[in-house]
Amino acid sequence: MTIPTVGQAKDWRPETLLAQADEWRSKRDALTVGDGSATHAVDQARDAWQGRAAEAMLVRHQRAQADAATTSVSLERGSGAAQRAYASVSAARQTVLQAVDDAEKAGFRVSDAGVAAASGAPRASAIAEGTEATVSGAEHTARIQSALANLATADAVGAAEIRAAFSDLPMTVSDGAGGNEKKCCAAFPIDCLNAVTRNNADSVAEDESKKYFPGGGGETRQDACRHCIFPAMLTSWGTETFARCVGEAHERDHQHPDAESNDPDKRRYAVAAEKMDRYNNETGIRVGLRNEDNTAAIIAECVTLTNAAQRAHIDHMPETSTAGRDLIFLLE
Incomplete structure (x- = not known):
């Protein structure tokens, strides 16, 4: 698991996960409608179309129908996983941003690795709030780096749940694929x-x-x-x-x-x-x-x-x- 930097945490846009969740749910709905229409057409054709070609068509349709059902479930699961990932990653990211802001308000410079170093006199806001000496640089560093680690965990868990949501799909990748x-x-x-x-x-x-x-x-x-x-x-x-x-x-x-x-x-x-x-x-x-x-x-x-x-x-x-x-x- 790779720990993100402060800069990466600031640049992350978890809302893209919500957009992906909406897209997967939309595809699920479209697939359900399309599969229903296809099934209706096949049912209507059964009495009028007989023979080996009709039987082959029915077998292919039933196979496609089974794949569609599996895909529909996976899309629903994926949408839910993406929404949960958005919630957890957004919360973890906000904790990072708050920890960085607290350190900077107390007069510390925060490196991309999350290290808080003294930058001279504390800011006026810190003096006014009486917080300039309450937390050391080492404590700010520990808080920021812990928040970054939690963000990495939230991201990894979200990614694993999304992959798991699609694990049942009947994907076939050629033997020559790298x-x-x-x-x-x-x-x-x-x-x-x-x-x-x-x-x-x-x-x-x-x-x-x-x-x-x-x-x-x-x-x-x-x-x-x-x-x-x-x-x-x-x-x-x-x-x-x-x-x-x-x-x-x-x-x-x-x-x-x-x-x-x-x-x-x-x-x-x-x-x-x-x-x-x-x-x-x-x-x-x-x-x-x-x-x-x-x-x-x-x-x-x-x-x-x-x-x-x-x-x-x-x-x-x-x-x-x-x-x-x-x-x-x-x-x-």
């Missing part, structure tokens, strides 16, 4: 469930890029297409924040094999390869924002952009794609 990528799924459980587990973002990106651009490998058009489809689906079926988390995590988890080579030319190429990935990831995110909840449209746009992709030179790599309408590659 530790940082898995942390993104843990941090954004609903986005991970929607984009990765239900819509198979990783396998779709892999399969479709190979289908349209066979025979490629790293830094080819095939690679560019994959780095377009994958973040696009994470954005479309999840959120932009989740897509950026996974994209950054992927670069940390899957470093280019020549990144630490003794050969300077290989290292230079590895740097260019990472820049290529980041460039194409950015385009993919923009594609996802343009095609919400639409895998087919994402694939079509990414394939079109890959066909029009420009070959870049390792010593003249373009800056991040701001328009999000082009891709680059290094090898034919």
Whole structure:
């Protein structure tokens, strides 16, 4: 557990937890309505649609219904956990701020680590209140640092409760996912469930890029297409924040094999390869924002952009794609 500094405690905005709680409850309500509508449609179709296709549809619906029920419960639990975390973190943060204010009013300077040091004559307010000599610097320090430790505990407990709320979700992360990528799924459980587990973002990106651009490998058009489809689906079926988390995590988890080579030319190429990935990831995110909840449209746009992709030179790599309408590659 990492103890926050005074500066971090001042900068924390616990109210974002309330906003997250509201969002999760809103998603729970929308999921309940959508699941009810789907169930009603399936029930109406049972008499009119028979056969193996109908049976397969019913099995898939029942599975989706079970997942929806689990997700709904998790969203409700997560919302409650976020609200409790807000209450405890807010109270602990206020205690820190009060302890710091008390020390400063008594004429002490408070460092970022929470150490109260004498700054000369006590403030006029402290003299007027008769508090300038009642508490020593060591006592102020102990109070502030204890409050900071309690804030860290409140934060850790809140985070653990939120993670536990989503522990029952049927999330599937590919075997090739690295530790940082898995942390993104843990941090954004609903986005991970929607984009990765239900819509198979990783396998779709892999399969479709190979289908349209066979025979490629790293830094080819095939690679560019994959780095377009994958973040696009994470954005479309999840959120932009989740897509950026996974994209950054992927670069940390899957470093280019020549990144630490003794050969300077290989290292230079590895740097260019990472820049290529980041460039194409950015385009993919923009594609996802343009095609919400639409895998087919994402694939079509990414394939079109890959066909029009420009070959870049390792010593003249373009800056991040701001328009999000082009891709680059290094090898034919």
